[in-house]
Amino acid sequence: MSDVAARAGVALGTVSNVLNHPDKVAEATLKRVHSAIDELGFVRNNQARSLAMGRSTTLGLVVTDIGNSFFVDIARGAEEGAAANGMTLLLANSDNDYAKQETYLDLFDQARFAGILLAPFEAAPESAHRLRGHGRPVLLLNVAVPVDEGCSIVVDNFQGGYLAARHLIDEGRRRLAFVGGPDRLEPLLERRLGAERAVAETNGAVTLEEIIVGAVNAPEGRAAGSIILDRAPEERPDGVFAASDLLALGLVQTLSAALRIPDDLAVIGYDNNSAVRESAIPISTIAQPGREMGEIGARLLWSEVADEGHEHEHVVLAPALIARASSVRR
Known part of the structure; x- marks a missing residue:
């Protein structure tokens, strides 16, 4: 200067x-x-300026998988929320890699960002606690934490799982399968538990099995589809709830080669990913309000950064059923 x-x-x-x-x-x-x-x-040199002012004007956002349009929606909402409060937003994609997630968190911390929004690969209380110990506000997305530890925003995954299974039941399906990942992933566990609740309400008229996959992507969905096709027709489910839309997409790609979707087997996913809207067979889904989640997250994080009488909040957003051709008979 x-x-x-x-x-x-x-x-x-x-x-x-x-x-x-x-x-x-x-x-x-x-x-x-x-x-x-x-x-x-x-x-x-904005970093030097931030040090001189004692406060940065940049927020960081780390998401699990930018290939999932749910996280794109979160990023758009967070950018809008940040801009509304005079902040800028930098986005990082951990790509379902815990080590990469930690690298980005350390990078944002060392750059002295005002605060960090984290949609973690898995529940990450240690990471959030470490950053908060450095004086860095952290808000968790898609994972709940006690309000005395910080702010968090989730979608009601239990209700979403319930809606998905209830939809299949209302469409006349009686042998359901839940295709999802390991229970340590809290959102997937809640979705399965919600589906179990819907099935339990039928008093034995509907059954539910679980097909566990290694990841919630399209290749794993195609593999699960092959498992189903290898069974005798009477042993196959007639309704499948996939824990993510990409899983549902892979399932439909494999199953539709041998079965009539939805006449022989109905499929519903989760997320309202753009890929399922544009599928050859449009796939039913449970929509998550990602944009709203990102916008609220940026606003709450800014409130904590500015310390304007901030109080930690745990926000629960409602999912919504979107029925399409993959589960509704013509």
Whole structure:
């Protein structure tokens, strides 16, 4: 900045005002300083500025899988929420890799970001606790934490699982299968428990089995579809609830080669991923309000950063059923 001041023939404080409070500077001086900035190729060091001010204006967001449009929706909402409060947002994708997630969290922490939004690969209380110990506000998305530990926002996955199974039951399905990942992934566990509740309400008229997969992606869905097709027809489920839309997409890709969807077997997924809306057979789903989750998350995190009478909150958002051709007979 001193070089800019010397080139423009003004005081250092005038350059600071041009950058931070241009309304306080005469038009002619503004032009002279901006001309010097352009000539010198000056770029402001925002990290140093944040240190001097004692507060950054950047939020970080780490998501599990940017290939899932649910997380894209979260990012869009978080960006809107950050911008509404004069903040910028930087996005990182852990790609279902815990080590990569931790690397990004450390990077954001070392860069002294104002706060971090984290949609973790798995429940990450240790990571959040470590960052909070450094004075870094952390808000968890899609994973609940006690309010005395911080803010968190979730979708009611239990209700979402219930809605999915109830829809299949209402469509006349009596042999259901839940295709999902390990129970240590809290959202998937809650979805399965919700489905179990819907089945229990039928008093034995409907059965539910679980087909466990290693990941909630399309290849694992295709593998689960092959498992189903290898069975005798009378041993196959007539309704499948997939724990994610990408799983459902893989299932439909495999099953539709040998079965009539939904006449022989109905399929419903979870997330309202853009991929299932554009599938050859549009796939029913449970929609999550990702954009709302991101926007609320950024607003709550900004409240904690600004310390404007902030109180931690645990927010639960409602899912919604979207019925499409994969589960509704024509």
